[in-house]
Every structure is written in C-alpha cells, then in structure tokens.
Amino acid sequence: MRKSTQELLEVLKRSPSLKNFLIENEDDFADITLSEFINSFLSQKQLNKSEVIQSSNLTQVYGYKIFSGERIPQRDKVLCLAFGLKLNLDETQRMLKIAAAGALYPKVRRDSIIMFAIKEHxxxxTCNEMLYELGEDILE
Incomplete structure (x- = not known):
C-alpha cells in the first residue's frame, strides 16, 4: 500500500540519506502527468475534449497541446481547465499539485473567490464575473 503524503514526509524527515530515501520509497512518488490526469477525467466524466477546451476558454490548438502533454500550462490555465472539467475542490487542488502550479490558498483573496466558485459548481x-466584480484579476 502506498504511503500517504504525511507518512512520506515523516519518513523523509527521519531519513539520514536522501539517496536511500528515494530508492526505498520509489513506489510512493506521484507518477501521473497532467496530461494523464486530465484525460482520465475526460473518460471518467464522459466529457468531450473539444467541449472542455471551449468551456475552459482555451484556444483549440493550445488546449489539444495540453491534453497531449506537449504543453504544461501556467496556474490560471490549469484553473480554467478545472472549470472545463467540472472538477470539485479536491480534484482541482490535486490537478494544481500535479501541474506544479501551487494549490489554491484560502488566505489569498483571489484564491478564496475561485475556491468558492468551484464549491458552488x-x-x-460566472467565476470570472465574481472575480471582476470583486476587483480581482479574471482567469484567462
């Protein structure tokens, strides 16, 4: 069974050797790409790439490059994809981590607004309207 993030962190803290830690815990590292993650949600939620790209407000070419793994989007584009994929907050946070884009943080006003929009589905x-009305940069 794979170790949880917290368990892995505890093992890392106690480990005297980075090399040994990496070897002994190889099976516990995240091994999914952003492309694999978003494509799994396509089939899981029975969504169409073209519709997701359109509802994410991405250009077709750029969107397909993200789905194929040719492009790694910046944080706002990942968040746009989260809306297009209709992800919940936990799924969105996981996708942000996989993309190394930084999780949403409730102490950041803009992030709180985005989190609320995701929570409200x-x-x-609509999220961009909320951001604009509250004086924050929209997702684009």
Missing part, C-alpha cells in the same frame, strides 16, 4: 464565466 459555477462555470468559468
């Missing part, structure tokens, strides 16, 4: 357009 709004679309990207």
């Amino acid at each position: 709004t679309d990207l357009f």
Whole structure:
C-alpha cells in the first residue's frame, strides 16, 4: 500500500540519506502527468475534449497541446481547465499539485473567490464575473 503524503514526509524527515530515501520509497512518488490526469477525467466524466477546451476558454490548438502533454500550462490555465472539467475542490487542488502550479490558498483573496466558485459548481464565466466584480484579476 502506498504511503500517504504525511507518512512520506515523516519518513523523509527521519531519513539520514536522501539517496536511500528515494530508492526505498520509489513506489510512493506521484507518477501521473497532467496530461494523464486530465484525460482520465475526460473518460471518467464522459466529457468531450473539444467541449472542455471551449468551456475552459482555451484556444483549440493550445488546449489539444495540453491534453497531449506537449504543453504544461501556467496556474490560471490549469484553473480554467478545472472549470472545463467540472472538477470539485479536491480534484482541482490535486490537478494544481500535479501541474506544479501551487494549490489554491484560502488566505489569498483571489484564491478564496475561485475556491468558492468551484464549491458552488459555477462555470468559468460566472467565476470570472465574481472575480471582476470583486476587483480581482479574471482567469484567462
């Protein structure tokens, strides 16, 4: 059974050797790419790439490059994809981690607004309206 993040952190803290830690815990490291993650949600939620790209407000070419793994998007584009994929907050946070884009943080005003929009299952357009009305940069 794979170690949880917290368990892995505890093992790392106690480990006297980084090399041994990496070897002994090889099976516990995240091994999914962003492309694999988002494509798994396509089939899981029975979504169409073209529709997800459109509802994420991405260009077709850029969107397909993300799905194929040719491009790694920046944080705002990952968040746009989260809305297009209709992800919940936990799924969105996981996708942000996989993309190495930094999780949403409730002490950041803009992030709190985005988290609320995700919690309420709004679309990207509605989230952007909320951000704009509250004086924050929209997701684009």
